[in-house]
Amino acid sequence: MKILKYLQKNLVYMLPIAIVIGIIAGNSINTSFLKSFILPFTFLMIYPQMVNLNLAKLFEKPNTKLKVASIVLNFIVIPLIAFGLGRIFFANSHLDAVGLFLIALLPTGSMTLAFTGLTKGNLPAAIRISVFSLLTASFLAPLYLYQFMGEVIEINFLLITKKILLVILLPLILGVITRYFVIKKTGQKDYKEKFGQKMGSVSVIGVLGMVFSVMAMKAEFIVDNPTKILFYIIPLLFFYGLNYTISTIIGKMFFNRKDALALVFGTSLRHLAIALAVAVTSFGEVGFRMAIIISIAFVFQIKIGAWYTKFVHKIF
Numbered sequence: 001m002k003i004l005k006y007l008q009k010n011l012v013y014m015l016p017i018a019i020v021i022g023i024i025a026g027n028s029i030n031t032s033f034l035k036s037f038i039l040p041f042t043f044l045m046i047y048p049q050m051v052n053l054n055l056a057k058l059f060e061k062p063n064t065k066l067k068v069a070s071i072v073l074n075f076i077v078i079p080l081i082a083f084g085l086g087r088i089f090f091a092n093s094h095l096d097a098v099g100l101f102l103i104a105l106l107p108t109g110s111m112t113l114a115f116t117g118l119t120k121g122n123l124p125a126a127i128r129i130s131v132f133s134l135l136t137a138s139f140l141a142p143l144y145l146y147q148f149m150g151e152v153i154e155i156n157f158l159l160i161t162k163k164i165l166l167v168i169l170l171p172l173i174l175g176v177i178t179r180y181f182v183i184k185k186t187g188q189k190d191y192k193e194k195f196g197q198k199m200g201s202v203s204v205i206g207v208l209g210m211v212f213s214v215m216a217m218k219a220e221f222i223v224d225n226p227t228k229i230l231f232y233i234i235p236l237l238f239f240y241g242l243n244y245t246i247s248t249i250i251g252k253m254f255f256n257r258k259d260a261l262a263l264v265f266g267t268s269l270r271h272l273a274i275a276l277a278v279a280v281t282s283f284g285e286v287g288f289r290m291a292i293i294i295s296i297a298f299v300f301q302i303k304i305g306a307w308y309t310k311f312v313h314k315i316f
Contacts, residue, residue: 004198004201004202004204004205005201007201007204007205007208008201008204011204011207011208011302012299012302012303012306014204014208015207015208015211015295015298015299015302016299018208018211018212018215019211019212019215019295019296019299021212022211022212022213022214022215022216022219023215023216023219023222023223024219025212025216025219026215026216026217026218026219026220026222027219027220027223031213031216031217031219032217034213034216034217035217037209037213038210038213038280038281039281040206040209041205041206041209041210041213042167042206042210042277042280042281043171043206044202044203044205044206044209045203045206045207045210045273045274045276045277046167046168046171046203046206046273046274046277047171047174047175047203048175048199048201048202048203048206049109049110049171049175049203049273050171050172050174050175050176051175051178051179051182051199052110052113052175052179052199053127053130053131053134053172053175054127054131054179055131055176057124057127057128057131060124060128062125062128063125063259065254065255066125066129066255066259066262066263067128067129067132069250069254069255069263070129070132070133070263070266070267071132071133071136073246073247073250073263073267074107074108074133074136074137074266074267075107075133075136075137075140077246078104078107078243078267079101079104079105079144079148081104081239081242081243082100082101082103082104082105082239083101083104083148085100085235085238085239086098086100086101086235088235089231089234089235090235093228094149094152094153095153095286095289095290096232096289096290096292096293097149097152098145098149098152098153098283098290099279099289099290099291099292099293099294100235100236100239100293101144101145101148101149102141102145102275102278102279102290102294103239103270103272103275103293103294103297104239104270105137105140105141105144105145105275106134106137106141106270106271106272106274106275106278107133107134107137107266107267107269107270107271108129108130108133108134108265108266108267108269108270108271109130109269109270109271109272109273109274110203111265111269111301111302111305112126112129112130112265112266112269113126113127113130115265115269115305115308115309116261116262116265116266118309119261119265119309119312120258120261121257121258121259121260121261121262121264121265122258122259122261122262123262125258125259125262125266126261126262126265126266129262129263129266129267130266133266134168134172134271134274135168137168137271138164138165138168138169141160141164141278142157142160142161142164145160146160153283153286156282159282160278160282163278163281163282164278164282166281167274167277167278167281168274179191182195203273206273207273207298210273210276210277210280210295211276211295211298214276214280214288214291214292214295215292215295217288218288218289218291218292221289221292222292229292229296232292232293232296233296233300236293236296236297236300237300240268240300240301240304243267243268244264244268244304244308247263247264247267247268248260248264248315250263251263251264251316252315252316257316260316261312261316264308265305268305268308269301269305270297270301272294272297272298272301275294276291276294276295279291279294
């Protein structure tokens with residue numbers, strides 16, 4: 001367990017290591033066997049996060065203005081930003097454009113709650129945004145993909161819908177059941193201090209395993225196109241930079257500090273684990289190409305979020 005906590009605490013450094021080792025491994029040995037690990041890694045990434053997601057918060061009285069703002073940002077503004085950046089930077093690389101668009105379609109994750117709590121934002125509101133956005137995305141994402149990306153890549157609407165529901169709803173249902181019985185047995189306090197923290201650490205194995213697998217299986221492409229991989233940095237910086245800037249401006253204009261922080265982290269951060277899982281399970285072999293930019297986004301998302309927390313006291 002100490003090793004898991006160490007990996008979780010140093011994830012921003014472990015991810016580049018997993019990327020490099022994956023590329024080296026993929027160029028040294030036949031890594032096709034890693035395909036059989038995709039579903040286990042997917043489950044390890046998402047299920048632990050779902051266990052710690054408190055659905056009861058969804059039924060508490062929400063701040064309607066905050067909820068509307070999060071919906072507009074998560075399902076209108078940010079997808080349009082990603083679509084526009086894809087058109088600008090990936091006009092001749094449709095798979096990368098779809099990968100970036102997938103990032104935009106799946107909002108919030110465990111980091112949303114972590115950063116909101118760290119900066120003393122409105123954590124219950126952040127949880128409500130996370131749960132509602134996740135459930136909404138499971139139904140809207142296939143429609144958005146079909147509508148916006150159907151011209152550049154073949155979209156099997158029914159298959160993608162099935163995969164997204166499987167990747168989101170099945171772990172969510174299992175997570176709710178697990179949470180209920182563990183709390184019933186141990187109590188809320190022991191659950192949070194013992195079981196909940198341990199489950200959060202377990203998901204790190206899935207994330208690192210999936211990133212390693214994607215890089216290993218596309219190592220030949222990465223080695224043949226090193227400048228293309230570096231080129232991902234620019235649209236990702238624009239993507240996260242615009243997300244944080246827009247959500248911060250809206251937060252400062254319309255909300256108090258705590259609600260504003262819940263809005264910023266509930267919209268700027270994306271659920272990259274689910275985006276990665278959807279890419280590699282829904283699009284066959286080409287999904288691994290889409291997954292490269294999503295894997296690299298993990299590093300940026302953690303680092304930019306950490307930088308933002310350092311300036312929160314000056315921003316608000």
